[in-house]
Amino acid sequence: MKTKSLRKNKVNVVTLGCAKNLFDSEVLMTQLKGNNFDVKHESNEESEIVIVNTCGFIDNAKQESIDTILQYAEAKEQGLIDKLYVTGCLSARYKDDLEKEIPEVDSFFGTKDLPKLLKTLKADYKKELVGERLLTTPSHFAYFKISEGCDRPCSFCAIPLMRGKHVSTPIEDLVESAKNLAAKGVKELLLIAQDSTYYGLDIYKDRKLAELMLKLSEVEGIEWIRLHYAFPTGFPMDVIEVMRDTPNICNYLDMPLQHASTEMLKSMRRGTSKEKTTQLIKDIREINPDIALRTSMIVGYPGETDAYFQELCDWVQEMEFERLGVFKYSHEENTHAYSLNDDVPAELKAERAEILMDIQSGISHDLNQQKIGETHKVLIDKAEGDYFIGRTEFDSPEVDNEVVIKNTAESFVRIGDFANIKIKSADHFDLYGDKID
Numbered sequence: 001m002k003t004k005s006l007r008k009n010k011v012n013v014v015t016l017g018c019a020k021n022l023f024d025s026e027v028l029m030t031q032l033k034g035n036n037f038d039v040k041h042e043s044n045e046e047s048e049i050v051i052v053n054t055c056g057f058i059d060n061a062k063q064e065s066i067d068t069i070l071q072y073a074e075a076k077e078q079g080l081i082d083k084l085y086v087t088g089c090l091s092a093r094y095k096d097d098l099e100k101e102i103p104e105v106d107s108f109f110g111t112k113d114l115p116k117l118l119k120t121l122k123a124d125y126k127k128e129l130v131g132e133r134l135l136t137t138p139s140h141f142a143y144f145k146i147s148e149g150c151d152r153p154c155s156f157c158a159i160p161l162m163r164g165k166h167v168s169t170p171i172e173d174l175v176e177s178a179k180n181l182a183a184k185g186v187k188e189l190l191l192i193a194q195d196s197t198y199y200g201l202d203i204y205k206d207r208k209l210a211e212l213m214l215k216l217s218e219v220e221g222i223e224w225i226r227l228h229y230a231f232p233t234g235f236p237m238d239v240i241e242v243m244r245d246t247p248n249i250c251n252y253l254d255m256p257l258q259h260a261s262t263e264m265l266k267s268m269r270r271g272t273s274k275e276k277t278t279q280l281i282k283d284i285r286e287i288n289p290d291i292a293l294r295t296s297m298i299v300g301y302p303g304e305t306d307a308y309f310q311e312l313c314d315w316v317q318e319m320e321f322e323r324l325g326v327f328k329y330s331h332e333e334n335t336h337a338y339s340l341n342d343d344v345p346a347e348l349k350a351e352r353a354e355i356l357m358d359i360q361s362g363i364s365h366d367l368n369q370q371k372i373g374e375t376h377k378v379l380i381d382k383a384e385g386d387y388f389i390g391r392t393e394f395d396s397p398e399v400d401n402e403v404v405i406k407n408t409a410e411s412f413v414r415i416g417d418f419a420n421i422k423i424k425s426a427d428h429f430d431l432y433g434d435k436i437d
Contacts, residue, residue, distance in 0.1 A: 012047035017055025035123035054090035058330035073104035140416035150194035182221030260315035292394035294323035300349030302340035368426035
């Protein structure tokens with residue numbers, strides 16, 4: 001028996017995981033709004049319907065998704081919500097198990113089941129809304145998915161199981177979407193994919209990432225374009241040239257490399273070696289000396305000895321990446337690496353992750369000190385207390401450095417605007433500065 005009177009057609013969409021999931025939630029919300037649903041994102045208000053968009057990437061993400069589903073299942077049992085639906089990667093991968101374990105959920109949907117989900121809600125899939133987005137991010141930037149799925153055979157990754165094969169979105173469709181976003185005030189596009197390097201090979205039989213970026217750079221109102229999730233093997237170097245030569249394409253590249261040891265890379269089925277990766281980084285920096293490189297590493301992969309880990313640490317120290325994140329290896333069923341012995345204890349994985357991040361913290365501190373006295377164009381994202389928080393072209397939201405500006409009459413800035421900020425001081429992951437005219 002319900003304890004509260006619930007408003008009909010009021011939907012709360014809850015998103016877990018990466019920016020690609022957030023993009024999917026925004027598309028879902030756009031369709032629901034087009035069908036006259038009152039839709040909110042991660043709202044604390046009462047809702048008749050809750051849709052949880054799950055992540056199934058690694059153990060921690062899966063547990064967070066399960067915990068969130070259970071939280072709303074309990075709310076349903078208490079009569080606080082009427083319907084509970086689950087979509088996304090975890091749901092795509094473990095639908096049968098989840099249906100048995102959490103019967104309170106009304107229905108589970110995979111990553112490609114948007115039309116089915118809408119039909120269940122008695123909503124029409126409106127093709128005229130394709131390319132439209134109900135943004136959950138601040139209005140001045142938007143995640144911009146250029147393709148879906150992945151064809152790579154990486155041993156540790158379950159994404160192809162959840163997202164399927166690579167499918168590029170045509171350039172003309174993406175340009176139209178960018179124009180729609182620019183008309184709403186979006187100034188920065190954050191290009192995302194499972195594998196952005198592969199863009200175009202399926203529909204154009206050629207790598208077209210550089211051409212796509214050039215076309216997007218011509219959209220009036222788009223002042224920054226930022227590239228994420230580039231795969232290193234077969235990387236199209238014309239992208240770096242376009243980045244260097246096009247003012248509104250940020251000198252920023254997110255390229256997950258995962259390890260330095262050739263033996264580890266071979267076991268991971270990355271299709272490259274330490275020597276090739278080192279040369280790729282040197283070539284990129286030679287073409288575009290101003291570029292900021294973000295990467296991610298995996299520690300604790302099966303067979304990672306102390307020697308292989310030390311090789312990784314030494315290499316990270318040598319390469320001096322501007323940005324770096326670390327994942328602890330997660331033993332995922334139905335992946336190639338699942339047949340290997342998960343022989344690095346959890347405590348050692350955590351210790352290695354901390355060691356590697358300590359190395360990166362020192363690198364970041366030294367690089368940030370070099371920015372003191374420089375003036376940078378900064379996009380203002382938010383206000384916190386007596387400070388404004390922004391980013392340079394070398395930083396992506398949530399994961400990278402921030403620029404902190406004291407809110408004074410002389411340094412007043414508006415959220416969503418660009419400002420010239422002179423850097424006065426810096427620490428390991430933040431810059432501090434004042435506005436200049």
